[in-house]
Amino acid sequence: MNLVDILFPKFCLGCRMKNYFLCPACLGKVRLVRQICVECEKPSVDGFTHIKCKRPWGLDGAVSIWEYEKVIRQSILKLKYNFAYEIADELAVYTVHYLKTNVHALPSNTILVPVPLYMRRERWRGFNQSERIGKIIAEKMGWNFSPEQVVRKSSTVPQVELRGKQRKMNLKDVFALNSSKKLNGASIVVFDDVMTTGTTLKEVGRVLKRGGAGEVWGLTLSR
Ligand SMILES: [Zn+2]
Numbered sequence: 001m002n003l004v005d006i007l008f009p010k011f012c013l014g015c016r017m018k019n020y021f022l023c024p025a026c027l028g029k030v031r032l033v034r035q036i037c038v039e040c041e042k043p044s045v046d047g048f049t050h051i052k053c054k055r056p057w058g059l060d061g062a063v064s065i066w067e068y069e070k071v072i073r074q075s076i077l078k079l080k081y082n083f084a085y086e087i088a089d090e091l092a093v094y095t096v097h098y099l100k101t102n103v104h105a106l107p108s109n110t111i112l113v114p115v116p117l118y119m120r121r122e123r124w125r126g127f128n129q130s131e132r133i134g135k136i137i138a139e140k141m142g143w144n145f146s147p148e149q150v151v152r153k154s155s156t157v158p159q160v161e162l163r164g165k166q167r168k169m170n171l172k173d174v175f176a177l178n179s180s181k182k183l184n185g186a187s188i189v190v191f192d193d194v195m196t197t198g199t200t201l202k203e204v205g206r207v208l209k210r211g212g213a214g215e216v217w218g219l220t221l222s223r
């Protein structure tokens, strides 16, 4: 046992069981999402964007894993606080297990790009949870990891406080490609913790495709 375990003993966020933040039993109670087409939000096998829904610079598909409920919701909410690194690590391990056993549509030779947070908010939160989780996922999946591929240009009002059209406006031209990192047709998985409308993923995807990416998918823990 190290000092951190003594000072901050781990308890499952769902049932208080020792040694986990998300114990397998509580995670098992969270429903898995049904994959949808990110454009029309209707069911789609493996999360592919329907051929008829494809748009210029649009995502080729998107995969989410869990419903935003129970211990998944609790752990994602906790990620917003400092020192939640271990929760991030557990989520990453469960995600990789799920991807390896259930998901076959994501491009195999790929670069994981986490959705960037605006610098100021990142510092306030302590860390970019999508970057932390994404890094572990990339390592364990054998993907490349490129946290500086896309940068956020300016501060925006958090998406959850806005609706529909406002959300789109809020994100228009918020992200920019890091011009020092060439894409040359590379396959990309854009990663975020939660997908609400998919607008953020789509916007990051658009920037990447315009910058020369090939296939681009979205991946989120929850929806
Ligand atoms: Zn539990």
Ligand SMILES: [Zn+2]
Pocket: 037, 038, 039, 040, 041, 042, 049, 050, 053
């Ligand atoms: Zn569709």
